[in-house]
Amino acid sequence: MYNYNQFDKAFNQTRVDQFRQQVARRIDGSLTEDEFKPLRLMNGLYLQLHAYMLRVAIPYGTLRSAQMDQLAMIADKYDRGYGHFTTRQNIQYNWPKLQDIPDILQDLADVEMHAIQTSGNCIRNVTADHFAGASADEIEDPRPTAELLRQWSTDHPEFAFLGRKFKIAITGAPNDRAVTKAHDIGLRMVRNDAGDAGYEVIVGGGLGRTPMIGKVLRAFLPRADLLPYLESVMQVYNVLGRRDNKYKARIKITVHENGIEKIRDLVEERFVIQRAAFGGFDQELLQKLETAFAPPAFISAPLDGYETAYKTDPAFRSFVDTNLSAHKNDEYAIISISIKKHGQTPCDATSYQMRTMAELARKYSHAELRISH
Amino acid sequence: MARAFTPKVLTANRLLEGDVVYLGADGEWVLYHSDAVLFTDEELANTALAKAAAQPDFLVGPYLANAETQNGHPAPTHFREEFRTRGPSNYAHGKQESIDV
Numbered sequence: 123m124y125n126y127n128q129f130d131k132a133f134n135q136t137r138v139d140q141f142r143q144q145v146a147r148r149i150d151g152s153l154t155e156d157e158f159k160p161l162r163l164m165n166g167l168y169l170q171l172h173a174y175m176l177r178v179a180i181p182y183g184t185l186r187s188a189q190m191d192q193l194a195m196i197a198d199k200y201d202r203g204y205g206h207f208t209t210r211q212n213i214q215y216n217w218p219k220l221q222d223i224p225d226i227l228q229d230l231a232d233v234e235m236h237a238i239q240t241s242g243n244c245i246r247n248v249t250a251d252h253f254a255g256a257s258a259d260e261i262e263d264p265r266p267t268a269e270l271l272r273q274w275s276t277d278h279p280e281f282a283f284l285g286r287k288f289k290i291a292i293t294g295a296p297n298d299r300a301v302t303k304a305h306d307i308g309l310r311m312v313r314n315d316a317g318d319a320g321y322e323v324i325v326g327g328g329l330g331r332t333p334m335i336g337k338v339l340r341a342f343l344p345r346a347d348l349l350p351y352l353e354s355v356m357q358v359y360n361v362l363g364r365r366d367n368k369y370k371a372r373i374k375i376t377v378h379e380n381g382i383e384k385i386r387d388l389v390e391e392r393f394v395i396q397r398a399a400f401g402g403f404d405q406e407l408l409q410k411l412e413t414a415f416a417p418p419a420f421i422s423a424p425l426d427g428y429e430t431a432y433k434t435d436p437a438f439r440s441f442v443d444t445n446l447s448a449h450k451n452d453e454y455a456i457i458s459i460s461i462k463k464h465g466q467t468p469c470d471a472t473s474y475q476m477r478t479m480a481e482l483a484r485k486y487s488h489a490e491l492r493i494s495h
Numbered sequence: 496m497a498r499a500f501t502p503k504v505l506t507a508n509r510l511l512e513g514d515v516v517y518l519g520a521d522g523e524w525v526l527y528h529s530d531a532v533l534f535t536d537e538e539l540a541n542t543a544l545a546k547a548a549a550q551p552d553f554l555v556g557p558y559l560a561n562a563e564t565q566n567g568h569p570a571p572t573h574f575r576e577e578f579r580t581r582g583p584s585n586y587a588h589g590k591q592e593s594i595d596v
Contacts, residue, residue: 148510149510149511149552150552151551151552154551155551155555155556169508169513169555169556170513171515171575171578171579172513172514172515172579172582172583172589172590173512173513173514174512174513202588216583219511219512219513220510220511220512220513221511467585467586
Protein backbone atom coordinates (compact mmCIF):
# COMPACT_ATOMS: atom_id res chain seq x y z
CA MET A 123 0.00 0.00 0.00
CA TYR A 124 1.16 3.50 -0.77
CA ASN A 125 1.87 5.74 2.21
CA TYR A 126 1.87 9.51 1.82
CA ASN A 127 5.31 11.11 1.77
CA GLN A 128 6.04 14.51 3.30
CA PHE A 129 5.04 16.27 0.09
CA ASP A 130 1.66 14.50 -0.09
CA LYS A 131 0.97 15.30 3.56
CA ALA A 132 1.92 18.95 3.23
CA PHE A 133 -0.05 19.36 0.00
CA ASN A 134 -3.17 17.78 1.46
CA GLN A 135 -2.90 19.81 4.67
CA THR A 136 -2.48 23.04 2.71
CA ARG A 137 -5.65 22.31 0.76
CA VAL A 138 -7.58 21.63 3.98
CA ASP A 139 -6.33 24.89 5.51
CA GLN A 140 -7.16 26.84 2.36
CA PHE A 141 -10.66 25.45 2.19
CA ARG A 142 -11.23 26.15 5.89
CA GLN A 143 -10.54 29.81 5.19
CA GLN A 144 -12.70 29.79 2.06
CA VAL A 145 -15.65 28.29 3.95
CA ALA A 146 -15.23 30.88 6.70
CA ARG A 147 -15.27 33.66 4.11
CA ARG A 148 -18.40 32.20 2.48
CA ILE A 149 -20.19 31.98 5.82
CA ASP A 150 -19.33 35.53 6.83
CA GLY A 151 -20.49 36.80 3.44
CA SER A 152 -17.08 37.86 2.09
CA LEU A 153 -17.46 35.40 -0.76
CA THR A 154 -20.60 35.19 -2.89
CA GLU A 155 -21.96 31.83 -3.99
CA ASP A 156 -20.71 32.47 -7.52
CA GLU A 157 -17.21 33.01 -6.15
CA PHE A 158 -17.42 30.09 -3.75
CA LYS A 159 -18.92 27.48 -6.07
CA PRO A 160 -15.77 26.67 -8.09
CA LEU A 161 -13.79 26.50 -4.84
CA ARG A 162 -16.17 24.04 -3.22
CA LEU A 163 -16.38 21.94 -6.38
CA MET A 164 -12.58 21.63 -6.42
CA ASN A 165 -12.98 20.05 -3.00
CA GLY A 166 -15.77 17.64 -3.90
CA LEU A 167 -18.61 19.61 -2.33
CA TYR A 168 -21.90 19.84 -4.21
CA LEU A 169 -25.12 21.55 -3.20
CA GLN A 170 -27.77 19.12 -4.36
CA LEU A 171 -31.55 19.12 -4.30
CA HIS A 172 -32.00 18.56 -0.57
CA ALA A 173 -28.61 19.12 1.05
CA TYR A 174 -24.87 19.36 0.53
CA MET A 175 -23.05 16.27 -0.73
CA LEU A 176 -19.35 15.60 -0.19
CA ARG A 177 -17.67 13.13 -2.54
CA VAL A 178 -14.48 11.60 -1.15
CA ALA A 179 -11.98 9.82 -3.40
CA ILE A 180 -10.88 6.26 -2.74
CA PRO A 181 -7.98 6.21 -5.21
CA TYR A 182 -7.95 2.99 -7.27
CA GLY A 183 -10.54 1.68 -4.80
CA THR A 184 -7.99 0.64 -2.19
CA LEU A 185 -8.66 1.22 1.50
CA ARG A 186 -6.92 0.28 4.72
CA SER A 187 -9.05 -0.85 7.66
CA ALA A 188 -8.08 2.30 9.56
CA GLN A 189 -9.31 4.44 6.66
CA MET A 190 -12.62 2.56 6.55
CA ASP A 191 -12.99 3.12 10.31
CA GLN A 192 -12.43 6.83 9.74
CA LEU A 193 -15.10 6.90 7.00
CA ALA A 194 -17.48 5.29 9.52
CA MET A 195 -16.54 7.87 12.17
CA ILE A 196 -17.22 10.70 9.72
CA ALA A 197 -20.63 9.18 8.84
CA ASP A 198 -21.56 9.14 12.53
CA LYS A 199 -20.09 12.45 13.59
CA TYR A 200 -21.08 14.69 10.69
CA ASP A 201 -23.72 12.85 8.69
CA ARG A 202 -26.60 10.46 9.28
CA GLY A 203 -24.64 7.34 10.04
CA TYR A 204 -24.18 6.09 6.51
CA GLY A 205 -22.30 6.74 3.29
CA HIS A 206 -22.80 5.83 -0.34
CA PHE A 207 -20.04 3.96 -2.16
CA THR A 208 -20.07 4.91 -5.82
CA THR A 209 -19.40 3.08 -9.07
CA ARG A 210 -16.16 4.99 -9.59
CA GLN A 211 -14.59 4.21 -6.22
CA ASN A 212 -15.65 7.18 -4.14
CA ILE A 213 -17.77 7.54 -1.03
CA GLN A 214 -20.44 10.21 -0.87
CA TYR A 215 -21.86 11.77 2.29
CA ASN A 216 -25.30 13.13 1.62
CA TRP A 217 -26.09 15.33 4.63
CA PRO A 218 -22.99 17.24 5.75
CA LYS A 219 -23.29 20.83 6.91
CA LEU A 220 -21.16 23.50 5.31
CA GLN A 221 -19.43 24.58 8.51
CA ASP A 222 -18.37 20.94 9.20
CA ILE A 223 -16.70 20.35 5.84
CA PRO A 224 -13.23 21.64 6.85
CA ASP A 225 -13.24 19.33 9.89
CA ILE A 226 -14.30 16.40 7.69
CA LEU A 227 -11.48 17.14 5.26
CA GLN A 228 -9.06 17.31 8.18
CA ASP A 229 -10.27 13.94 9.47
CA LEU A 230 -9.75 12.54 5.97
CA ALA A 231 -6.28 14.07 5.69
CA ASP A 232 -5.38 12.43 9.00
CA VAL A 233 -5.76 9.03 7.28
CA GLU A 234 -4.24 10.11 3.95
CA MET A 235 -7.51 10.71 2.12
CA HIS A 236 -9.07 13.71 0.40
CA ALA A 237 -11.91 14.97 -1.77
CA ILE A 238 -9.73 16.80 -4.28
CA GLN A 239 -10.84 16.60 -7.94
CA THR A 240 -13.90 14.51 -7.18
CA SER A 241 -15.98 17.07 -9.05
CA GLY A 242 -15.47 19.83 -11.59
CA ASN A 243 -14.04 19.81 -15.10
CA CYS A 244 -10.74 18.18 -14.28
CA ILE A 245 -9.17 14.72 -14.23
CA ARG A 246 -11.22 12.82 -11.66
CA ASN A 247 -10.29 10.05 -9.26
CA VAL A 248 -8.29 7.42 -11.18
CA THR A 249 -10.02 4.07 -10.87
CA ALA A 250 -8.58 0.59 -11.24
CA ASP A 251 -9.55 -3.05 -11.29
CA HIS A 252 -10.88 -3.67 -7.78
CA PHE A 253 -9.06 -7.02 -7.66
CA ALA A 254 -5.76 -5.29 -8.45
CA GLY A 255 -2.75 -6.87 -6.83
CA ALA A 256 -4.73 -9.93 -5.82
CA SER A 257 -6.40 -11.45 -8.84
CA ALA A 258 -5.23 -14.72 -10.36
CA ASP A 259 -5.75 -13.45 -13.92
CA GLU A 260 -3.62 -10.34 -13.49
CA ILE A 261 -0.70 -9.62 -15.84
CA GLU A 262 0.53 -6.77 -13.67
CA ASP A 263 -0.68 -4.75 -10.68
CA PRO A 264 -2.18 -1.51 -12.07
CA ARG A 265 -2.08 0.40 -8.75
CA PRO A 266 1.47 1.80 -9.06
CA THR A 267 0.49 3.30 -12.43
CA ALA A 268 -2.81 4.50 -10.97
CA GLU A 269 -0.95 6.21 -8.12
CA LEU A 270 1.47 7.75 -10.64
CA LEU A 271 -1.54 9.09 -12.53
CA ARG A 272 -3.10 10.39 -9.31
CA GLN A 273 0.03 12.34 -8.49
CA TRP A 274 0.46 13.58 -12.06
CA SER A 275 -3.15 14.72 -12.43
CA THR A 276 -3.59 16.27 -8.99
CA ASP A 277 -3.58 20.04 -9.31
CA HIS A 278 -2.05 19.77 -12.81
CA PRO A 279 -2.38 23.42 -13.84
CA GLU A 280 -2.86 22.71 -17.54
CA PHE A 281 -5.82 20.38 -16.93
CA ALA A 282 -7.64 22.19 -14.12
CA PHE A 283 -10.19 23.84 -16.43
CA LEU A 284 -11.04 21.29 -19.08
CA GLY A 285 -14.16 21.53 -21.20
CA ARG A 286 -15.73 18.81 -19.10
CA LYS A 287 -14.91 16.18 -16.48
CA PHE A 288 -12.35 13.57 -17.46
CA LYS A 289 -12.21 10.00 -16.17
CA ILE A 290 -9.33 7.54 -16.40
CA ALA A 291 -9.45 3.83 -15.53
CA ILE A 292 -6.73 1.19 -15.62
CA THR A 293 -6.63 -2.57 -15.48
CA GLY A 294 -3.80 -5.05 -15.36
CA ALA A 295 -5.99 -8.06 -16.16
CA PRO A 296 -7.53 -9.32 -19.40
CA ASN A 297 -10.96 -9.54 -17.72
CA ASP A 298 -11.84 -5.89 -17.76
CA ARG A 299 -13.38 -5.30 -14.34
CA ALA A 300 -12.34 -1.63 -14.53
CA VAL A 301 -14.67 -1.06 -17.52
CA THR A 302 -11.89 0.72 -19.41
CA LYS A 303 -13.90 1.07 -22.63
CA ALA A 304 -16.47 3.23 -20.85
CA HIS A 305 -13.94 5.85 -19.74
CA ASP A 306 -12.51 8.99 -21.31
CA ILE A 307 -9.18 7.17 -21.25
CA GLY A 308 -8.93 3.47 -20.55
CA LEU A 309 -5.57 1.82 -19.99
CA ARG A 310 -4.95 -1.90 -20.25
CA MET A 311 -1.59 -3.22 -19.15
CA VAL A 312 -0.25 -5.52 -21.85
CA ARG A 313 2.99 -7.01 -23.08
CA ASN A 314 4.16 -6.96 -26.69
CA ASP A 315 5.61 -9.90 -28.62
CA ALA A 316 9.06 -9.14 -27.20
CA GLY A 317 7.65 -9.36 -23.68
CA ASP A 318 7.99 -5.63 -22.93
CA ALA A 319 5.49 -4.08 -20.54
CA GLY A 320 3.24 -1.35 -21.89
CA TYR A 321 -0.33 -0.12 -22.21
CA GLU A 322 -3.15 -0.37 -24.68
CA VAL A 323 -4.64 3.13 -24.73
CA ILE A 324 -8.37 3.45 -25.32
CA VAL A 325 -10.03 6.83 -25.72
CA GLY A 326 -13.52 8.26 -26.01
CA GLY A 327 -15.64 5.79 -24.10
CA GLY A 328 -18.37 6.85 -21.74
CA LEU A 329 -21.81 6.25 -20.32
CA GLY A 330 -24.42 8.87 -19.42
CA ARG A 331 -26.87 10.31 -21.95
CA THR A 332 -24.63 9.39 -24.93
CA PRO A 333 -23.08 5.98 -24.19
CA MET A 334 -20.09 5.16 -26.38
CA ILE A 335 -17.53 2.37 -26.49
CA GLY A 336 -13.96 3.67 -26.40
CA LYS A 337 -11.69 3.26 -29.42
CA VAL A 338 -8.10 2.04 -29.43
CA LEU A 339 -5.76 5.01 -29.84
CA ARG A 340 -2.52 3.03 -29.41
CA ALA A 341 -2.42 -0.76 -29.31
CA PHE A 342 0.92 -0.74 -27.52
CA LEU A 343 2.44 2.20 -25.72
CA PRO A 344 5.80 1.50 -24.09
CA ARG A 345 5.64 1.89 -20.36
CA ALA A 346 8.07 4.82 -20.19
CA ASP A 347 5.92 6.86 -22.59
CA LEU A 348 2.73 6.87 -20.53
CA LEU A 349 2.72 10.36 -19.03
CA PRO A 350 3.96 12.25 -22.10
CA TYR A 351 1.42 10.35 -24.21
CA LEU A 352 -1.45 11.09 -21.84
CA GLU A 353 -0.43 14.74 -21.68
CA SER A 354 -0.60 14.77 -25.47
CA VAL A 355 -4.12 13.29 -25.42
CA MET A 356 -5.21 15.86 -22.83
CA GLN A 357 -3.73 18.72 -24.84
CA VAL A 358 -5.49 17.64 -28.02
CA TYR A 359 -8.78 17.33 -26.12
CA ASN A 360 -8.26 20.68 -24.41
CA VAL A 361 -7.87 22.41 -27.77
CA LEU A 362 -10.34 20.41 -29.86
CA GLY A 363 -13.04 19.63 -27.29
CA ARG A 364 -16.24 21.65 -27.59
CA ARG A 365 -17.08 24.28 -25.02
CA ASP A 366 -20.27 25.59 -26.63
CA ASN A 367 -22.52 22.85 -25.28
CA LYS A 368 -21.82 20.86 -22.12
CA TYR A 369 -23.60 17.84 -23.55
CA LYS A 370 -21.12 17.78 -26.45
CA ALA A 371 -18.03 18.55 -24.39
CA ARG A 372 -16.80 15.10 -23.33
CA ILE A 373 -13.92 13.58 -25.28
CA LYS A 374 -16.21 10.81 -26.55
CA ILE A 375 -17.95 13.48 -28.66
CA THR A 376 -14.60 14.96 -29.75
CA VAL A 377 -13.48 11.52 -30.93
CA HIS A 378 -16.84 10.81 -32.55
CA GLU A 379 -16.97 14.14 -34.42
CA ASN A 380 -13.32 14.24 -35.52
CA GLY A 381 -12.68 10.55 -36.02
CA ILE A 382 -10.10 8.42 -34.24
CA GLU A 383 -7.55 8.77 -37.07
CA LYS A 384 -7.43 12.56 -36.82
CA ILE A 385 -7.20 12.41 -33.03
CA ARG A 386 -4.40 9.85 -33.29
CA ASP A 387 -2.43 12.00 -35.75
CA LEU A 388 -2.75 15.08 -33.55
CA VAL A 389 -1.78 13.14 -30.42
CA GLU A 390 1.29 11.65 -32.12
CA GLU A 391 2.30 15.12 -33.30
CA ARG A 392 2.11 16.48 -29.75
CA PHE A 393 3.75 13.38 -28.35
CA VAL A 394 7.03 14.09 -30.16
CA ILE A 395 7.25 17.38 -28.27
CA GLN A 396 5.96 16.07 -24.95
CA ARG A 397 8.24 13.06 -24.79
CA ALA A 398 11.28 15.28 -25.09
CA ALA A 399 10.06 17.25 -22.06
CA PHE A 400 10.06 14.23 -19.72
CA GLY A 401 13.44 13.51 -18.20
CA GLY A 402 12.72 10.13 -16.67
CA PHE A 403 11.69 11.26 -13.20
CA ASP A 404 8.26 9.73 -13.75
CA GLN A 405 9.84 6.33 -14.30
CA GLU A 406 11.97 6.65 -11.17
CA LEU A 407 8.81 7.48 -9.23
CA LEU A 408 6.96 4.54 -10.78
CA GLN A 409 9.71 2.20 -9.62
CA LYS A 410 9.36 3.49 -6.06
CA LEU A 411 5.59 3.09 -6.24
CA GLU A 412 5.97 -0.52 -7.32
CA THR A 413 7.88 -1.19 -4.13
CA ALA A 414 5.12 0.47 -2.10
CA PHE A 415 2.54 -1.87 -3.60
CA ALA A 416 4.47 -5.05 -2.84
CA PRO A 417 2.15 -7.89 -1.78
CA PRO A 418 1.51 -8.37 1.95
CA ALA A 419 3.36 -11.07 3.87
CA PHE A 420 1.17 -13.98 2.87
CA ILE A 421 0.67 -16.68 5.46
CA SER A 422 0.11 -20.35 4.93
CA ALA A 423 -2.58 -22.25 6.81
CA PRO A 424 -4.31 -25.64 6.45
CA LEU A 425 -7.28 -25.65 4.06
CA ASP A 426 -8.92 -28.79 5.50
CA GLY A 427 -11.69 -26.90 7.32
CA TYR A 428 -12.57 -24.97 4.19
CA GLU A 429 -12.66 -28.07 2.02
CA THR A 430 -14.80 -30.02 4.49
CA ALA A 431 -17.26 -27.15 4.85
CA TYR A 432 -17.45 -26.75 1.05
CA LYS A 433 -18.34 -30.43 0.67
CA THR A 434 -20.80 -30.72 3.56
CA ASP A 435 -22.49 -27.31 3.94
CA PRO A 436 -24.68 -26.29 0.96
CA ALA A 437 -25.14 -22.74 2.26
CA PHE A 438 -21.38 -22.27 2.57
CA ARG A 439 -20.84 -23.83 -0.85
CA SER A 440 -23.38 -21.45 -2.36
CA PHE A 441 -21.64 -18.49 -0.68
CA VAL A 442 -18.26 -19.61 -1.97
CA ASP A 443 -19.53 -20.17 -5.50
CA THR A 444 -21.11 -16.72 -5.59
CA ASN A 445 -18.80 -14.50 -3.59
CA LEU A 446 -15.29 -15.87 -4.01
CA SER A 447 -12.91 -15.11 -6.86
CA ALA A 448 -9.55 -16.68 -7.65
CA HIS A 449 -6.55 -15.13 -5.90
CA LYS A 450 -3.03 -15.12 -7.30
CA ASN A 451 -1.94 -16.95 -4.15
CA ASP A 452 -3.89 -20.19 -4.30
CA GLU A 453 -4.08 -20.45 -0.52
CA TYR A 454 -6.04 -17.20 -0.54
CA ALA A 455 -9.32 -16.08 -2.09
CA ILE A 456 -10.96 -12.76 -2.87
CA ILE A 457 -14.29 -12.35 -1.05
CA SER A 458 -16.82 -9.88 -2.47
CA ILE A 459 -19.23 -8.36 0.03
CA SER A 460 -22.36 -7.08 -1.67
CA ILE A 461 -23.94 -3.95 -0.29
CA LYS A 462 -26.84 -4.24 -2.69
CA LYS A 463 -29.43 -5.99 -0.54
CA HIS A 464 -32.81 -6.45 -2.17
CA GLY A 465 -35.19 -3.66 -1.29
CA GLN A 466 -32.49 -1.38 0.06
CA THR A 467 -30.58 1.45 -1.53
CA PRO A 468 -27.70 -0.05 -3.53
CA CYS A 469 -24.22 0.76 -2.20
CA ASP A 470 -25.31 2.65 0.90
CA ALA A 471 -23.41 1.32 3.92
CA THR A 472 -24.05 2.18 7.54
CA SER A 473 -21.18 3.09 9.83
CA TYR A 474 -21.71 -0.25 11.58
CA GLN A 475 -21.33 -2.09 8.27
CA MET A 476 -18.20 -0.08 7.48
CA ARG A 477 -16.63 -0.93 10.84
CA THR A 478 -17.57 -4.59 10.42
CA MET A 479 -15.90 -4.70 7.00
CA ALA A 480 -12.83 -2.96 8.41
CA GLU A 481 -12.62 -5.49 11.22
CA LEU A 482 -13.06 -8.47 8.88
CA ALA A 483 -10.23 -7.10 6.73
CA ARG A 484 -8.05 -6.66 9.82
CA LYS A 485 -8.62 -10.27 10.83
CA TYR A 486 -8.46 -11.96 7.46
CA SER A 487 -7.17 -9.67 4.73
CA HIS A 488 -4.00 -7.92 5.89
CA ALA A 489 -6.19 -4.91 6.78
CA GLU A 490 -6.90 -4.16 3.11
CA LEU A 491 -10.24 -3.63 1.38
CA ARG A 492 -11.33 -2.63 -2.10
CA ILE A 493 -14.33 -0.64 -3.19
CA SER A 494 -16.04 -1.15 -6.51
CA HIS A 495 -19.18 -1.11 -8.60
CA MET B 496 -45.70 39.38 -25.97
CA ALA B 497 -44.69 38.89 -22.34
CA ARG B 498 -46.19 35.86 -20.67
CA ALA B 499 -48.80 36.49 -17.99
CA PHE B 500 -47.49 36.14 -14.44
CA THR B 501 -48.52 32.92 -12.76
CA PRO B 502 -48.56 32.41 -8.96
CA LYS B 503 -45.18 31.63 -7.43
CA VAL B 504 -43.41 30.84 -4.18
CA LEU B 505 -39.95 32.14 -3.34
CA THR B 506 -37.50 29.36 -2.55
CA ALA B 507 -33.76 28.83 -1.95
CA ASN B 508 -31.35 26.58 -0.07
CA ARG B 509 -30.11 27.54 3.35
CA LEU B 510 -26.38 28.27 3.25
CA LEU B 511 -25.25 26.27 6.26
CA GLU B 512 -27.41 23.15 6.03
CA GLY B 513 -28.37 23.20 2.36
CA ASP B 514 -32.02 22.72 3.39
CA VAL B 515 -34.72 23.77 0.95
CA VAL B 516 -36.56 26.79 2.38
CA TYR B 517 -39.46 29.00 1.35
CA LEU B 518 -40.42 32.53 2.20
CA GLY B 519 -43.31 32.35 4.64
CA ALA B 520 -46.26 34.68 5.07
CA ASP B 521 -44.70 36.57 7.98
CA GLY B 522 -41.38 37.13 6.20
CA GLU B 523 -39.59 34.23 7.93
CA TRP B 524 -37.97 31.45 5.93
CA VAL B 525 -39.86 28.19 6.47
CA LEU B 526 -39.05 24.55 5.72
CA TYR B 527 -42.37 23.49 4.27
CA HIS B 528 -43.89 24.43 0.96
CA SER B 529 -47.38 24.46 2.43
CA ASP B 530 -46.30 27.29 4.79
CA ALA B 531 -44.94 29.44 1.95
CA VAL B 532 -46.50 32.68 0.84
CA LEU B 533 -48.01 32.45 -2.65
CA PHE B 534 -47.23 35.52 -4.73
CA THR B 535 -49.90 36.51 -7.22
CA ASP B 536 -48.41 39.96 -7.84
CA GLU B 537 -45.33 40.01 -10.05
CA GLU B 538 -43.87 43.19 -8.62
CA LEU B 539 -44.15 41.96 -5.03
CA ALA B 540 -42.60 38.65 -6.05
CA ASN B 541 -39.65 40.34 -7.75
CA THR B 542 -39.12 42.67 -4.78
CA ALA B 543 -39.02 39.68 -2.43
CA LEU B 544 -36.60 37.89 -4.77
CA ALA B 545 -34.25 40.90 -4.85
CA LYS B 546 -34.34 41.04 -1.05
CA ALA B 547 -33.50 37.35 -0.83
CA ALA B 548 -30.64 37.73 -3.29
CA ALA B 549 -29.20 40.35 -0.96
CA GLN B 550 -28.79 37.73 1.83
CA PRO B 551 -25.86 35.63 0.47
CA ASP B 552 -24.65 34.84 3.97
CA PHE B 553 -27.92 33.01 4.69
CA LEU B 554 -29.32 31.78 1.37
CA VAL B 555 -28.04 30.12 -1.79
CA GLY B 556 -29.67 30.53 -5.19
CA PRO B 557 -33.07 32.09 -4.44
CA TYR B 558 -35.62 31.87 -7.25
CA LEU B 559 -39.34 32.05 -7.91
CA ALA B 560 -41.04 28.72 -8.57
CA ASN B 561 -44.49 28.18 -10.03
CA ALA B 562 -47.14 27.02 -7.58
CA GLU B 563 -50.90 26.81 -7.19
CA THR B 564 -53.38 26.69 -4.34
CA GLN B 565 -54.49 23.25 -3.20
CA ASN B 566 -56.62 22.72 -0.09
CA GLY B 567 -55.92 26.28 0.95
CA HIS B 568 -52.10 25.95 0.73
CA PRO B 569 -49.53 26.53 -1.99
CA ALA B 570 -48.58 23.38 -3.88
CA PRO B 571 -45.87 22.91 -6.51
CA THR B 572 -46.83 22.50 -10.17
CA HIS B 573 -43.54 21.04 -11.41
CA PHE B 574 -42.19 17.62 -10.43
CA ARG B 575 -38.78 19.05 -9.51
CA GLU B 576 -40.38 21.39 -7.02
CA GLU B 577 -42.47 18.54 -5.69
CA PHE B 578 -39.28 16.56 -5.02
CA ARG B 579 -37.83 19.56 -3.22
CA THR B 580 -40.77 19.64 -0.81
CA ARG B 581 -39.86 16.23 0.60
CA GLY B 582 -36.45 14.63 0.46
CA PRO B 583 -34.83 11.62 -1.19
CA SER B 584 -37.35 9.24 -2.69
CA ASN B 585 -35.62 5.96 -1.77
CA TYR B 586 -36.83 5.95 1.84
CA ALA B 587 -37.98 8.46 4.43
CA HIS B 588 -34.91 10.29 5.61
CA GLY B 589 -35.61 13.84 4.55
CA LYS B 590 -38.42 16.19 5.37
CA GLN B 591 -40.91 13.39 4.83
CA GLU B 592 -39.82 11.95 8.18
CA SER B 593 -41.73 14.70 9.94
CA ILE B 594 -44.56 15.47 7.53
CA ASP B 595 -47.18 13.38 5.86
CA VAL B 596 -46.72 14.08 2.14
